[in-house]
Structure formats: C-alpha cells, structure tokens
Amino acid sequence: xxxxxxxxxxxxxxxxxxxxxxxxxxLRLTPGDPAAIIAGDMATPAQLERIRTSLGLNDPLHVQFxxxxxxxxxxxxxTSLISNTPVTSxxxxxIWPTFNIAVLTIxxxxxxxxxxxxxxxxxxxxxxxxxVMAFSVLGFSIPVFVIGYIFIQVFSLELRWxxxxxxxxxxxxxxxxxxxxxxxxxxxxxxxxxxxxxxTRASMLEVLGEDYIRTARAKxxxxxxxxxxxxxxxxxxxxxxxxGTGFALLIGGVVVTESVFNIPGIGRLTVDAVLARDxxxxxxxxxxxxxxxxxxxxxxDLSYTFFDPRIRY
Amino acid sequence: xxxxxxxxxxxxxxFGAVALPRGWRMGAGPIIAAAVLGLIVLAAIFAPLxxxxxxxxxxxxxxxxxxxxxxxxxxxxxxxxxYSRVVTGARVSxxxxxxxxxxxxxxxxxxxxxxxxxxxxxxVIMRIMDSLMxxxxxxxxxxLVALNGPSIWSVIIAITIPEIPRVVRLVRSVVLSVREEPYxxxxxxxxxxxxxxxxxxxxxxxxxxxxxxxxxxxxSAILTEAILSFLGAxxxxxxxxxxxxxxxxxxxxxxKPSLIFWPGLMLSLCILSINLLGDTARDxxxxxxxxxxx
Numbered sequence: 001x002x003x004x005x006x007x008x009x010x011x012x013x014x015x016x017x018x019x020x021x022x023x024x025x026x027l028r029l030t031p032g033d034p035a036a037i038i039a040g041d042m043a044t045p046a047q048l049e050r051i052r053t054s055l056g057l058n059d060p061l062h063v064q065f066x067x068x069x070x071x072x073x074x075x076x077x078x079t080s081l082i083s084n085t086p087v088t089s090x091x092x093x094x095i096w097p098t099f100n101i102a103v104l105t106i107x108x109x110x111x112x113x114x115x116x117x118x119x120x121x122x123x124x125x126x127x128x129x130x131x132v133m134a135f136s137v138l139g140f141s142i143p144v145f146v147i148g149y150i151f152i153q154v155f156s157l158e159l160r161w162x163x164x165x166x167x168x169x170x171x172x173x174x175x176x177x178x179x180x181x182x183x184x185x186x187x188x189x190x191x192x193x194x195x196x197x198x199x200t201r202a203s204m205l206e207v208l209g210e211d212y213i214r215t216a217r218a219k220x221x222x223x224x225x226x227x228x229x230x231x232x233x234x235x236x237x238x239x240x241x242x243x244g245t246g247f248a249l250l251i252g253g254v255v256v257t258e259s260v261f262n263i264p265g266i267g268r269l270t271v272d273a274v275l276a277r278d279x280x281x282x283x284x285x286x287x288x289x290x291x292x293x294x295x296x297x298x299x300x301d302l303s304y305t306f307f308d309p310r311i312r313y
Numbered sequence: 314x315x316x317x318x319x320x321x322x323x324x325x326x327x328f329g330a331v332a333l334p335r336g337w338r339m340g341a342g343p344i345i346a347a348a349v350l351g352l353i354v355l356a357a358i359f360a361p362l363x364x365x366x367x368x369x370x371x372x373x374x375x376x377x378x379x380x381x382x383x384x385x386x387x388x389x390x391x392x393x394x395x396y397s398r399v400v401t402g403a404r405v406s407x408x409x410x411x412x413x414x415x416x417x418x419x420x421x422x423x424x425x426x427x428x429x430x431x432x433x434x435x436x437v438i439m440r441i442m443d444s445l446m447x448x449x450x451x452x453x454x455x456x457l458v459a460l461n462g463p464s465i466w467s468v469i470i471a472i473t474i475p476e477i478p479r480v481v482r483l484v485r486s487v488v489l490s491v492r493e494e495p496y497x498x499x500x501x502x503x504x505x506x507x508x509x510x511x512x513x514x515x516x517x518x519x520x521x522x523x524x525x526x527x528x529x530x531x532x533s534a535i536l537t538e539a540i541l542s543f544l545g546a547x548x549x550x551x552x553x554x555x556x557x558x559x560x561x562x563x564x565x566x567x568x569k570p571s572l573i574f575w576p577g578l579m580l581s582l583c584i585l586s587i588n589l590l591g592d593t594a595r596d597x598x599x600x601x602x603x604x605x606x607x
Contacts, residue, residue, distance in 0.1 A: 019444045026456060141536075141585035142581045143580060146573065149570070164567075256451075256544065270455070274456070282456045286452050290448045
C-alpha cells in the first residue's frame with residue numbers, strides 16, 4: 001500500500017517534466033520571433049532586445065531550459081511583460097475569487113449531479129431517466145457563456161433577483177458573496193453536472209444489476225439504503241474519476257465564466273494576458289493549472305481505497 | 314449481436330438502422346438531429362445564395378435595428394444584417410469542426426497504431442500523451458492562438474493538439490486487444506511488412522470507434538472555436554463566425570440580447586445534433602456500451 005502511494009507520487013514527476021518541456025517549447029518553437037510577437041507591430045529594436053534579454057532568448061536552448069526550470073523550482077514564475085510585477089504575486093492577488101467560485105461549483109455540482117444520476121438509474125427507462133439524459137446532452141451542447149447570458153437575462157434583468165455582474169468576497173458578507181457567486185457557479189456547474197450525472201447513471205446501472213443488490217432487496221433492506229449505501233458506494237470509483245478528469249473542463253469554464261460575470265479571478269487574468277500577449281503570465285497559468293490537474297487526479301487515485309475497500313495495492 | 318461484423322458491414326448496418334428506427338434512441342431523436350444538421354450544412358454551403366445582405370457590409374444608419382422585413386433578425390452594432398452573418402458563420406464553424414476532427418483522428422490514428430504495436434515506443438508515447446492530457450485544452454488553445462496569431466488554421470491546430478491523446482488512447486486500446494488475434498499472428502508469421510500489418514489488419518478494427526470519436530471531436534471543436542473567438546483569441550474578427558458575432562454582441566447584451574441568442578441557438582442546435590448522432594452511432598457500433606448506458 002505504502003509502496004503504491006510512493007510509486008504513484010513519483011509517477012507525477014515525469015508527467016510534470018514533460019508538461020514543463022512542452023510549455024517551454026511552445027514559446028520557443030513558434031514560427032517567427034517570439035519577442036516580436038509579444039512586442040507587437042509598433043516595437044522598436046531596443047524594446048525587442050529588452051524582451052529578448054528578459055526572456056533569456058539569446059542563450060542556447062538547453063541553457064534557457066535549465067535556467068527556467070531552476071527558477072521554477074524556486075517558485076519563480078517570471079515577471080509580467082506588461083505590469084512588470086512578478087507573476088506569482090499577480091496570481092496570488094487574484095486566486096481567491098476563482099478558488100471560492102470553483103469550490104462552490106464542485107460542491108454544488110456533486111450535490112445536484114449524483115442524486116440526478118442515481119434517480120435516472122433507479123427509474124431506468126422512465127421519464128425521469130430521459131429527462132436526466134436530455135439535460136446531460138443539452139449541458140454538453142450549449143456554450144458556457146451562452147448559459148451565463150441566459151441566466152443574467154432571466155434572473156438579473158427580467159426577474160431582478162440578483163446583481164448582473166461583479167464579485168464580493170465572503171468576508172464582505174455572506175449574502176453579498178452568494179448573490180453574486182450563485183449565477184457564475186450555476187453556469188459553470190451545468191457542464192460539470194451533465195458529465196457527473198451521466199457517469200453516475202452509467203455506473204449505478206451496472207451496480208444495480210449485481211446479485212448482492214437483489215439479495216439486499218430480497219432481505220428487505222430499505223430502498224434508500226440499497227441505493228445510497230449498497231449501490232452508490234460501489235459505483236463511486238468511476239464517479240470520482242470523472243470528477244477528477246472533468247476538472248480540466250472546469251478550468252476552461254472558469255476562464256469564460258469570469259469574463260461573462262466580470263469576476264477578478266485568475267481566469268480573467270489569463271484572458272487579459274492573452275489579449276495583451278503577456279506570455280509569462282499565460283505560461284505560468286498553463287503550468288499551474290496542469291499541476292493542479294495532476295495533483296487532484298493523484299489525490300482521487302489514492303482515495304479509491306477509501307471508496308472501494310476491494311481495491312488494495 | 315455476438316459475432317463482431319466486418320467494419321464495412323457495421324457501417325452498412327449503421328446507416329440501415331438509422332433509416333429503420335426502432336425504440337426511442339434510434340427513433341425520432343437521431344432523425345430530427347440529422348435533419349437539423351442537414352439544414353445547417355445546406356445553409357453553410359448555400360450561404361451566399363440565401364443571405365439577403367452581404368454579411369460584411371456596414372451601414373451606419375441601420376445600427377442595432379430590430380427584426381424587420383429587410384433585416385430578418387435585425388442588425389448588429391455596425392448595421393450589418395444579423396441573419397446573413399449567422400448563416401455565413403455556419404461555414405467557418407463547420408469547417409473548423411470537420412477539419413479538427415479529421416486532423417486529430419488522422420494523427421492520433423498513426424501514433425496510436427505505432428504505440429499499440431511496438432512496446433518500446435509505447436512507454437514513451439503514452440507518457441507524453443498523459444502529460445498532454447494534463448494541460449487544460451482551453452488554456453493551451455488560447456496560448457497557441459495568441460502566439461500564432463488569429464487564423465482558422467491556428468484554431469484548428471489549437472483544438473487538435475489536446476484531442477490527439479484521446480484518439481491515441483482509443484486506437485491503442487483497440488490495437489492491444491486485436492494484436493494477439495490469430496490472423497495478426499499469422500500475418501506476422503507469413504512475413505507481411507509492418508506497415509501492411511498496421512494498415513490492413515489492425516487499422517480497420519479502429520474505424521468504428523474512431524467514427525464515434527470523430528463526431529465528439531467535431532462537436533467539441535465547434536464549441537471551442539466559439540469560446541476562443543468569444544475570448545478574443547480565435548478566428549480573425551473580420552470573419553463572421555458564431556463566436557465572433559457573440560463576442561461583438563457582448564457589449565450590447567443588455568440593449569440587444571438577440572446578438573448573442575441567435576448565434577448561440579444555432580451553435581447549440583448544431584452541437585446538440587452532432588452529439589445525438591454520435592451517441593446513436595456509438596450505441597449501434599458498440600452493443601456492450603449500449604447495454605451499460607441503456
């Protein structure tokens with residue numbers, strides 16, 4: 001067991017190294033001069049030279065890579081080309097709105113999606129099942145920002161229940177936070193709910209066909225205990241996996257949702273960086289979110305033993 | 314269905330079954346989806362013929378007009394006809410969807426065949442693929458487009474790179490399960506060349522799952538293009554795409570929400586139809602999955 005955990009953690013290293021190499025090469029192998037692309041059409045030769053030096057573009061490739069990784073390992077993600085502030089402090093300032101929204105979204109999604117999936121599997125081939133399936137196909141088909149604008153139109157502009165845009169930290173009052181966060185969270189949750197509900201349904205359908213479920217029902221165990229204790233716990237592993245891999249979708253969604261709802265988080269930071277071609281920021285964001293994705297999936301992998309005692313390493 | 318039919322027979326079966334629906338899944342849903350998608354494809358092909366106005370011509374006197382006889386869905390902030398723009402937008406979206414699906418399936422198929430057949434290459438290739446999957450695709454795409462400049466091909470490449478690992482995994486899993494089959498061993502024993510074994514004996518087995526995968530890639534590519542253009546990191550803003558129309562409509566959202574809703578509706582209908590057809594194809598081509606997902 002301990003051996004497995006150590007091996008699984010060590011397996012993260014080559015993945016992150018390849019991600020780092022890829023992100024590194026992304027800038028260097030772009031056709032044309034990266035400095036010219038970053039500086040734009042109006043740059044003077046002096047400006048170009050300044051960017052080249054600041055990015056270390058004049059050194060040989062392997063030297064650049066080693067310096068870059070060395071700085072990375074010290075937690076140094078580079079300096080913004082636009083504001084000249086360290087990228088780490090830029091991200092530090094804007095991580096909290098994103099973090100709060102993301103956590104609320106994940107909690108909300110699981111609370112909505114898992115019961116939906118269980119219901120669909122339990123009432124297989126009834127209208128409830130078809131409704132859940134229809135929702136999940138729809139959730140995959142409507143772009144995040146269109147959902148966001150529909151919510152704003154209905155709840156903020158027509159019904160006037162909630163503010164249109166903006167963000168307030170939970171420290172400024174719970175209602176101030178929730179009233180502004182609920183629409184972005186629901187927007188983000190739509191595709192995530194679709195994904196998790198679909199997997200919950202599929203996984204539950206498989207488990208509900210097992211003999212021990214029939215045995216439990218035959219000996220008179222209450223139906224909700226059969227569903228949630230006997231079945232759901234055994235169906236949990238694929239559901240956990242999809243929550244982990246779906247995290248990539250959530251990151252993409254965050255970038256869009258923060259633009260729609262004008263939330264000053266790291267998603268907005270990324271979009272602004274792209275529009276300004278602030279490459280160190282984009283690079284840092286890709287590295288950071290990839291690391292987060294790898295970490296979350298590592299934790300989920302390791303948690304399988306908790307959800308399914310049959311899994312022993 | 315116990316025996317696995319040949320790929321060609323499967324395809325025939327697929328289209329035969331769509332023509333003769335039984336049950337809900339193969340009933341109205343896929344037929345409506347096929348009809349909607351067919352209409353969108355026709356609209357895209359004949360866009361110049363069915364647009365009443367030039368989608369690019371600006372008219373300062375006709376800014377943000379409501380629907381009328383001349384302007385079916387009204388006009389945008391530059392006085393351009395929204396209906397003509399939405400119809401023209403279908404062209405770019407479909408081209409990007411089909412292009413991205415084709416390129417990622419082709420590249421993924423090549424890599425996946427090699428990875429599934431040669432154990433040595435497999436270890437290296439799969440590590441790289443695992444790493445590529447860890448990079449959030451939207452972020453990778455906006456970074457690539459930001460670097461290469463906005464163009465249709467930048468967007469296709471940006472969408473293709475994150476999709477390749479998924480195709481590789483799929484092809485590899487099929488190859489791994491087929492490579493021990495007697496007919497493949499016989500081909501090796503008879504001294505068939507390696508490309509011939511890969512292409513003639515292994516590749517046909519991957520076709521059915523790849524068709525399904527291609528529909529999903531197509532749908533997700535159309536969606537990603539819209540998101541990229543919406544964020545200002547997509548196709549050049551001069552080209553009317555659904556994403557670009559919505560991106561320009563953002564500022565006037567409270568004034569004229571139809572600038573977002575019409576292209577959004579077309580986009581959603583298009584993706585919904587492709588996804589539904591993909592689900593139908595999957596159910597027909599993989600009876601095991603159908604049993605599991607109902």
